[in-house]
Amino acid sequence: MAARQTLLLCLGLCVLLLCLTLSLALGSRSVPLSTVFDALSGAGRHADPDVQVVTGLRVPRTVLGLVVGAALGAAGAIAQGATRNPLASPTTLGVNAGASFAVVTAIYVLRLTRPVEYVWFAVAGAALAACAAHAMARRSGDLDPTRLALGGTVLATVLTSWTSALMLASRRTLDEARFWLVGSLDGRGLEVLTPVLPLLLLGLVLAIAVTPALNALALGDEAAQALGVPVARIRATAGLAVVLLAAGAVAVAGPIAFVGLAAPHLCRQLLGNDHRVLLPGCLIGGPILLLAADVLGRLVIRPAELEVGIVTAFLGAPLLAVLARRTTR
Template structure:
């Protein structure tokens, strides 16, 4: 056994308990999500409601309103965190996120167009339009990012950023033109898991499952890409194909998340960085780690949004944007000083 092989179990020996601590923190966050809000529910009553033994209004609040909302938060947070880790690995850009591919802006533009032209009024009606808009925007960003038949990470990020700005301006123009569309779309555009239930989540599960499997299978390849394209090619890896599959996974994951909850920013950027600080850059640990960190961040922001202005709520997308902006500045400054 070589010294490297011997070092791997030692390195994993402390990282696995860290994942366990993360799971415990996520479980606590789930309990708080079920218990806290405009109407606080004691933890014993939460447990009774989940076991089917509770009765009365507390049980109805837990099982009928907060449990679906919490499950949606878990799935959307995990999906956004995973999409962020993959897009950062594929582009080798620590500031990349699903938003840099225009996914959020594409989904928002498609939903606003659908509301404006078809008069849609329910979030469940937005699903197909949101996912299609996200996929179309990402496909266009990928086309802009190709050079000589290969995917150029720098061109991809720049092209996606420009596309996002264009789509946001078009969306704003429509909202200024139509007050009815603004009234219908502004709640969805804020990004929220409030009033999101299984009727919205279940239709997107096939794309979420496929995207998750693709992302997790790419972990060893993403480690090789981190060494550079030449090193990955020398190892016999098809770099262009890996990037394409990674982008497909990102579109499936982020497009599904946006379709379910609307545009929620910074989870895909922050979760991978937080996990790297603790577990390092090995994608075999990073990708499982973001499946914990993503929902932990999202549910934490959702709980904060319920508590800061009772009995009203601040949408989770607003909270993540408010907290994520300073993080983006810090990351950009750290990157610039290297």
């Protein structure tokens, strides 16, 4: 790893630490930094309302933002590398939409009420959507990156329509799912991570395992095979990693858009195309983007809040348009 890349990763960690601090301190009720540090160290008075806000509400919210942002950033980096498509992400490949449709269907049919019950349905829906998008993108045995993006976008549109139809068919389903579908870190305790952490850790291990081979895949399937890379196995492992990371993130926070698309692009501009450096960068950059968007959502209409999924969609839509235009060129 070059000295410049090491320096940028260290700077990224400093920015991430700043975002974590701001996430604990800012919101509809601002808390002094001294109180934040006292609350984290246990020196603050438990009866102090500011201490209760930090420990009871903002610490879980910040931890979830850290975990979900890292999962989405890593999923986006692996998806783009495995498909050789700069527009690939859990959102554009239909993975988020598949997980959302499965969760809403489970709420409608099985009357689920708690986020901890959603996880396995999110994984199943994400996996089926990923397989469907991959099948639509095959051409003469090879994977067509353009067809993958188009197929994923069409699949996401269809699944989103079906999800909306289910919610309109049942007021109970609408009330239960609409807050989750917006994408939010608020109102969720750390207990929602318990069933998801094994999936996220397995997805991260698989992502790290395939990272060296993604540099060879960037040369094309034939060149990668000539270098001894088992293309089909690497792509299947990478797809499983993306599904596990994206499904775990969606199960916790809902379908948050564009973090998985923006983080790899921003990191690639700073760190280059080597996936061995890009993946750690996305594990840092994803949480930075998500936590910054969450803090912005708390402040922009203060004392009310905008859900983080709304903020990322609002900021990410122009980015997607710019990337699509560059890719077309």
